[in-house]
Amino acid sequence: MIKNQPIIAVADVEKSSQWYQDLLICNALHGGSEFEILADENNEIFLCLHKWEIHAHPTMSDPSVTPGNGLIIYLRVENLETIWRNAQNLNAVIEDPPHKNENSGFEQFCIRDLDGYFLMISL
Numbered sequence: 788m789i790k791n792q793p794i795i796a797v798a799d800v801e802k803s804s805q806w807y808q809d810l811l812i813c814n815a816l817h818g819g820s821e822f823e824i825l826a827d828e829n830n831e832i833f834l835c836l837h838k839w840e841i842h843a844h845p846t847m848s849d850p851s852v853t854p855g856n857g858l859i860i861y862l863r864v865e866n867l868e869t870i871w872r873n874a875q876n877l878n879a880v881i882e883d884p885p886h887k888n889e890n891s892g893f894e895q896f897c898i899r900d901l902d903g904y905f906l907m908i909s910l
Contacts, residue, residue: 792834794834795834795835795854795858796837796846797837797839797854799838800819800821801823803900804823804825806877809876810873811825811864812869812870813825814827816832820838821841822838822841823836833862854902855905859906860904860907861907867910871896874898879898880898882897893909893910894910895908
């Protein structure tokens with residue numbers, strides 16, 4: 788089995804953590820201002836948040852670069868309508884409202900997070 792636990796660099800770990808928790812109704816497992824682990828209701832980790840310029844990771848050393856260039860954070864969820872309402876309540880930047888993706892056949896919508904990462908959220 789292979790599991791993916793991406794780590795993205797963010798400006799404010801605590802603020803981003805709360806935003807993701809409010810959006811996805813998920814759990815924070817770590818806490819702190821430098822690193823956070825986000826997990827679903829079964830404590831399966833799906834995303835980690837890391838403060839820019841901490842711990843000398845080479846791809847997280849320059850916050851002036853465009854975060855997420857070439858990256859789509861693709862999240863499969865069971866409660867798409869609830870998360871869509873949460874995105875609207877958070878005033879998320881909407882890239883694409885709910886629609887059926889003709890390639891995958893899944894309902895989805897696309898938003899940007901607080902740091903500009905592109906999120907594709909799908910059933």
